[in-house]
Amino acid sequence: MNTTTPRHAAILLAKASITGASEREMAQLAQRTQAALGERFSTVVHAFNEQGSPSLREALDLLTAQKADDITIVPLLLPMEPGFRTWITGAVQRWRRGAQGALPAVHLSTPPEDSLAIDALVQGLLQQTPATVDAPAAALPAGSAIPPQLRRVLVCQGGPCNHAGAAQVWGHLRNEQKRLDLRNAGAGMMSARTSCLGPCNLGPVVQVFPEGTWYGGVDAAGVDRIIAAHLLGGEIVADLAYAPQPGKQTLR
Numbered sequence: 001m002n003t004t005t006p007r008h009a010a011i012l013l014a015k016a017s018i019t020g021a022s023e024r025e026m027a028q029l030a031q032r033t034q035a036a037l038g039e040r041f042s043t044v045v046h047a048f049n050e051q052g053s054p055s056l057r058e059a060l061d062l063l064t065a066q067k068a069d070d071i072t073i074v075p076l077l078l079p080m081e082p083g084f085r086t087w088i089t090g091a092v093q094r095w096r097r098g099a100q101g102a103l104p105a106v107h108l109s110t111p112p113e114d115s116l117a118i119d120a121l122v123q124g125l126l127q128q129t130p131a132t133v134d135a136p137a138a139a140l141p142a143g144s145a146i147p148p149q150l151r152r153v154l155v156c157q158g159g160p161c162n163h164a165g166a167a168q169v170w171g172h173l174r175n176e177q178k179r180l181d182l183r184n185a186g187a188g189m190m191s192a193r194t195s196c197l198g199p200c201n202l203g204p205v206v207q208v209f210p211e212g213t214w215y216g217g218v219d220a221a222g223v224d225r226i227i228a229a230h231l232l233g234g235e236i237v238a239d240l241a242y243a244p245q246p247g248k249q250t251l252r
């Protein structure tokens with residue numbers, strides 16, 4: 001490829017990833033897509049719009065740093081929700097507002113109008129020898145236990161929060177939860193990752209129940225303070241907390 005050839009890049013944008021294995025699977029899909037496209041695309045990468053790394057913004061930053069002339073975003077979601085395209089458009093516009101220097105053109109691909117591509121995919125799957133789901137060796141226990149823990153900590157893993165470091169916040173919280181046995185300390189706590197909680201500009205966002213306290217701009221040190229003061233002491237960390245207000249708020 002000579003230096004005057006436009007550098008086309010693409011982002012395969014999936015909805016979410018819960019495990020490292022699915023992140024690796026997406027990376028392999030991007031590699032195979034790039035191999036199939038040959039020299040027409042200089043780079044094909046993957047991204048997640050929530051719960052998973054890299055975020056869309058990180059992928060846009062990466063391709064911009066690699067001097068892509070244009071980037072095509074390929075949303076991978078079946079069925080395609082109209083709201084997903086709206087979300088992508090807004091996310092790219094927010095990225096443009098915050099990014100520095102010359103930025104590549106960004107396009108959003110349109111899903112196929114018919115389902116022929118999906119038909120081929122389904123046919124391929126049906127031609128495999130599928131694994132059989134056997135009956136369990138022993139009867140499965142009936143019912144579900146209600147956990148006794150009174151506290152619940154939600155860590156947003158939406159795209160903007162991930163870009164702001166939410167994955168590290170989640171990792172640190174889980175390490176400390178185990179180290180300090182927080183499930184059983186005090187009133188007991190449980191934690192969960194979530195998709196976008198709403199106030200994206202305050203990311204990384206953490207919400208603590210039963211009070212429903214919103215924390216913004218949380219980092220590992222902030223997690224330590226929330227654990228010591230709020231989870232174990234019952235006191236809200238005022239300088240990290242954001243009370244509901246009619247207008248928009250920004251990080252302090």
Ligand code: FES
Nearest residue numbers: 156158161198200
């Ligand atoms: S992405 Fe976290 S609040 Fe929207």
